[in-house]
Structure formats: structure tokens, C-alpha cells
Amino acid sequence: MTTSKIFFQPLDRIAIGVILILSLLIGLLMLQGDGVKPNVRYFSWQNQLIAADDTSFTLTFSRPMDSKSVEDNIKIDPPLAGKVSWAGRRMVYTLMTPAPYGTTYKVQLQGAVDKFSQKEGNKNRQIQPFTGSFRTRDRIILYIGADQQDKGRLVLYNLSQERKMVLTPKDLVVMDFKPFPNGEKILFSARKLGSQDLLSTELYTVTTGISAKPEKPAQALGKVDLLLDNKEFQNLKFDLSPDGKTLVVQRGKKDEPGDFGLWFMSVNNESSQEKLNPKRLKSQPGGDFLITADSQEVAIAQGQGIGLLPLQGDASKPREFFPEFGLVEAFSPDGLQAAMVKFNPDSTRELFLLRNQGVQKPVLRTTGSILSCQFDTASPTLYCLLTQLLQGELYQEQPYLVAIDLKTMQQKPLLVLPPNQRNVQMSLAPDGLGLLVDQVVPKTSPTDSSQANMLTTDEGQPIATSSLWLMPLLPISDPSAANEIKPQQLPLVGFHPRWLP
Template identity: 70%
Template structure:
């Protein structure tokens, strides 16, 4: 009988040696304790461009951190007020107010300790961290009123001080709404050879601005027809806050009784076809506004204001407020609304209405309540109003006022020239500036009206118009009374901020 001699192969020797080495390393690590360095693994806004809708960033750490040491050593330059919350190794910094636009920010964290360093008698501090992000440029839009850009949609970058015309000369822009990411504008326009204000069609146009600097932007000025005017006249329209739905007030050209609201998506499942509008089956209404959740529309209806769901059959409103005739503005979260009550003595009351059922009067005026907008940074409502001037003729003088919705305190900001009812205003997305225009009507009868003549919403011919920018400070700041508006070197009207 042959006896086999046991032997070890070379591969086995290598495997045994590796196992011994790994065993020694594991033992060494166990003896040393936990030595994973504390560091920031992820910063959610790193190299990002943010807007007013971005309210918080996160820092994810590699180890459980000493909360107090992190909060004491976290620095943001320029400073941004906020509050901190924790979920394990994840820290959330929530801004108290939107970050001012056109600003570069740096986030630094040094000398913060991990949670177990002190218990173990060790001085383990975090690896120094520096992160960067920036806010969108401060960009305004308006309709040109000079000979060069008459009726065209113009973008002006206040941060970089450059101008960009994005619609062609053969279209006279009448109204427009920006998409939330700033990459496109929805606008209504008539052709330059047609004076009919009821001949508008709806279009989109690209701005040439990218939502994020890493993503390539579409070239500016790309026009797409969204809704034609073949069978229906397109009157007022609104774009939902999420940029996915359009609501249009339309009238049938052949049947004047067929008048009401239509809704449609901004994009079609088939890229070769335009989205199809659907009529909102409800009572005819007046002024309207899509709600902040983008799921309903508030419309003046009969003797009150109705909230209608954006669905084909909207006979049953979600809510009806019989005492109010108009919704002027919603707060960003939809919890508050500024609503107008029309009185039998021809005065108007402005109310703050909340989703908790509170109805709080804010002011009364003998004139008109033209526009109101909630400040995203404070409990302030900015309003453009008119007051009746006691003369033989009916004359209204517009003025701007800031209202503290908590206390009801009113702070007049600016008195505008008499009889300029066509003034428009727009509040900056960061709440730090107010745009408004001053339209000069065409009153010289010797100047013939041309087909490309600019007109206000009331049909009044425009000779020229100037744009003004007013910086804003909190309503409680006494120095704000000394702030004066600045006339911009631009000729245009209907100004709006890009989100």
C-alpha cells in the first residue's frame, strides 16, 4: 500500500500569509479604537445655483458629531440667518428668509468635534470644510417701448448689467408669465400688423438661462406656438406655480355666449402636437388666479369668489366666499390670501383671509386696489392702490403701501403721479426690491396710430414708459422712509422679475 505524502501548495502558503496579516491588522485596529476621521461627506448645495424656492441645505457627516461644536463653528459668508435641526449624522440648515439674489456664498466648518472624542479623552476635530453656492442673477423682464424694441420682450440682467431681446419684431407682446425655473416665458402676443387686442395667441420663448450652471441652456429666442386664435379669442391667462398648467379665459368667435375658462398642460405627451385645452365646465367668471398648489383656480364668480378644481367638470367649487369679489394674491404656501370686498358705497376693503377661517380687514380705500403681493421674507403685504382725489372730475392717484399683516400697520412707500391707473408693479423673489413702471399715454392727436402701436390693458395708446426700482427694507426699519426709487436706463412697461 502506497502512502501519499501531504504537502502544501505555493498558493496555500500565500493565502495563509494573507490571513495572518489581515488578522494582525484587525487586531491593531481594535486596539487603536475607532479612528475614522470626522468630515463632511456631502453638502447638498455644493456648486449649485439656488432660488427663492430653495429654503434649506444639508450637511452629512461621516461620524456622529457634537451638535454644539458644529453649530458654534458653522459660518456662512455673507451671513444667512437660519435655524438648525438634526437627524442622526445629518444636519439641516433652514433659511429664515430667501437668500438675496446675485450673490456668491461660502460655507465653512472648522474645529467641530465628533460626539465621542471627549469621552475617549481624545481631541478629534473635523477635517476643515469649505463649500460654495450662489443665487440666481437679478433679472427683470419688460415689454420694450422705444423705437428699437417696440413691443418686444426684453430681459435685463441687473447683476451683470446686460440686455437681451428674446421675441421678434413681428410680434407685439401683451402679457407674459415666467416658468418657475426661468428657462422659458409664456406670453400672449398679436402680430405687428394687427391692432386688434383680441387677436392674441399664446407662445413660449426660451430665455437662454439654465436652471443650473452645469446644464446647457437652450439658445434664447426659440419661439413655440402654444394656443392659436382660430376659433376662440384668448383673453387673460395664468401659469401655475409649478409651471405645468395654463388657464386661459376664452370666448367663442361665432358664439358670444360660449365664454369661460379653459385649462391645458404646458407640454404634450406627443412632442409633435400642441397640448389640447379643455373647457372648465362652470359658471362664467371674471378675474382669476391659479392657487399656490397648482391644483385649483380662484375666480370672481357672481357675487363672490369661487375656488374651482382644475378638472373638466368643476360645477362644485372647493370653496366659495360670497362676501369677497376678487382674490388679489396668495402667500407662497397658500395659507393666506389678500381678498377684495366691494362695498355698496363704492369703497373697497382689503381683507387677509387664512385657511383657518380668519377674515381680517387691512384697509379701506375710495379708489381701487390694483395689485397686492406677499413678501416671501416677512409678514408684509405690498399693495398698489389708488385714492380718489376730491375734484370735479373723477381722478385717482396711485400709491404704494406696505402692510404688516400681523399688526395691520400701514407704511406708505411712494405717491405716484395723478391719473396713472395703468401702473404695474412686481416684487422681487427675494423680497428686496419693487419694480414699477410709469406709462406716458399718447395724447397728441396729430400723431397717427400705427398697426404696431403699443396699448395698455385698457386700450390706451402708449407714447413711452419708464421703469423704476425701489429697494425694500423691513417695515419696522425706520430708515426705509428715506429710500427713494431709482429710474432704470430702460424704456419699457409691464415689468416683472424672473423667479
């Protein structure tokens, strides 16, 4: 009888060795506890370009964190005030006000611990140090040039880079414009240079050479595309919806002078290749109009009041009607408030604040005009450009800027402009830190220039030249610094200023 022996093959010996080593390592880990440091797996704004409507970012962690240790140790440079909320391993940081434009921000987190460190007595298991960064869009303004070189052309000026770019060609005289919300294109109305018909405007888009996303290549600067011609209709006032998807334009048929109304069409702000035909809004004719903040309705002056008409569906009857008011000035970005004007029998004008609960609050009354208003995105403030009637034999209106605290309804005058400048316009920066104002100088003597090549205001007054002014708004909340705020004249010659979103 023979005795059998067990012989291990080389592969068996290797496998047994690996098992023993792994068992030893597992045992050591169990004795030492969990020593793997938590970390940030995802930062939603990493290397992103954000705008005023970007209000919150998220940090996603590799494990549940001790919330207080994270909130105590997170740092944003420059500082941005905000509120923190949690959903499992994800932290959401919501900004109190829009991040100032033209700034690069750094987000840092170190010293925070996970939720189980304290229970396990491992106070040294801190998060792996994290650093992220993002930046806001440049501070950019748009205006219509008024000097000999840029006369009637749409001009873009980058305040952050101090760089000027002309967007439209010389053969077009720009009348009005609206930026798309992503800043990549501008919708504008213009007539051909030399045209005697000042109402022969057509609607175009032009590219700004800007990309809203760092990873997306920008389109070439100044690429103009015709959106709506004037072959059968005159194109009058127009508005672009806040979401940049819908154009509403007031049009009149050329061969039927009494046939005019509102038309709407979808516009694609990503590609000029997709163009849709305009459709007429089946509604009663009206006057001035403005698309609502949710981009779903248009508020229009109809008869003795303001009607809200849906852009989709039956618009023959207003969804809501406000018989007390004759003009809508602005909607708040969240759509919860509106500023409307009431024309009183004593020839005064009264500004009201309407809230979505049906509350109507009087804000101010003036003997002059209420030219325009804008809601601030950074605070409960309404900025208005008004005029007051001056005492004397001559009829004179003096324009001035005022900031209205919507909580207390207190008014703070900001700037008084020279008398008889009703054509002044203002624009509030998307981050709420500045107001643009123009000062148009009208022509007072005859000129050899033909009317076709002449720049005019909205009221048809010939323009000689115009200056642009920037009013800083950062210290407004500080009473001691409010008196020191002075407007700054920009080295630009133009009118109709607007901020790029």
C-alpha cells in the first residue's frame, strides 16, 4: 500500500500568499477603523461662466458630512453671501444677491469632517482640501453710436476689458434692440441707410462673438441675419420674451392703413438656421405692450385699461384686465410684481405696485411723466426715471432718477438731469450694481444732412450727439456713502444704452 502526498502547484502557492496578505491588510484596517478621507466629488460651477440668473451651486460629497463643520469652513473669495441647505450628501449654496459681474471666484473647503468621525473618535479624519473656481460674465454694455464713425450702428463695449466692437454694418441705421438672455445674439430693428421712410424697419439678429459657456465655441462677431422683412407690413414696436424664445411685434399692413395688430413668432437664439413664420395674435388692437416675466403672456394697453393676453391659445379676450391703469412699466424677474401707471383726471400720473395676490399699492405721483422703471435683481428696489413739471410760463419737464424701497415705499433721489430731456433712457445692470443713462443733445439748427441719414429719438427729434453715464449703485444701502455717489461719464458717444444680460 502506497502513501499519497499532496503537492501544491506554483499557482496554488501564489493564490494562498495573496489571500494571506489581503487577510492581514483587512485585519489592520479593521483595527485602525476607516481612515479614508471624505472628498468633494462634484462642484456644479467648476470652471463655469455664470450670469445673474444663476443663483445657486451644489457640492456633492463622497459620504455624509457633518453639516456644521462644512458650513463653518467653506470660503468663497471674493465673499458671496448665501444660504445653505442639505439633501443627503449634497449641499446647496443659494446666493442672497447675484454675483457681481467681471469677477473670478474661488471656492475652498478644508477642515470639515464627515458625520461619523465624532462618533468613532477619529477627529483627525478631515476632508481632502478642495479648491474650485468659477467666474461671472464680463460687464458689457450696448448702445447706438452717435459719432461720425459709428453713426446709427449697434456698438458693444466691454467695460471689464475696456474694448469696443461695432456689431452692425454701415448700411443699416439701428432704431431699437433687445439682447438675448444668453448674450450671444442681439435682436434689433433697423432701416436701410438713405431710406426716406423712417417706418421701413426690418428685424435682424446679430452675433456678439460671445459664448455663454466656456466649452462652447463662440460664433463670429457681427454675423447679421434678416428675421422679419417689411415687404407687406410695417414693423413697429417689438419685444423679446425674457426666455429669449418668443418675439412679439406690432405690425401694420402697408396697403390697409387701419389694419394693425400684434404678431408673434418663435425665435431660436442658438442657430439662425431655424426661422418660423410670424402668426397674428387674434386680439383687439392695442397700444404699448410688454411680455410678462414667465414669457407666456403679453400685457397690452387696450381701450381704458391693461389686458393680459396669452401668447398660445385664444387671445380674443384678456385673461385678466386692469381698467384702472393705462401703461405697464415693468415686471419683476420672478413675475410676482408689476409696476403700472394710472393717468389721473387732474393730469397727474401715479405709479402703482401690483402683487400677484391682487394687492395694489400706490408708490408715487408726479405732475410730469413716468418714463421707465426696472426692478432690481439684488434687492427689493424699484428704479424709476421720472420727470417733474417745472413752475413757470414755459412748459418744462426735468427728468430725475429715483430708487424706491419696496418694503417701506421710501424714495431716494439719485440723479437730477437737465430740463427738457424727455428722451433720456436708463438701463439697470443685471447684477444690480450700476445704472446706465444717456444724455441726448438735440439738433437746434438746420443741417445739410438729409432726413434719411439723420439720427432721431423715439419722438422723432433729430440728434446732434449724445453722452453715456454710469451711475454706481453698490453703496446705496449705506446712508453715509449715498451722498458721495457720482455718475461717471463714459468715453463713448451714443444713446439708447442697454446692459448685456
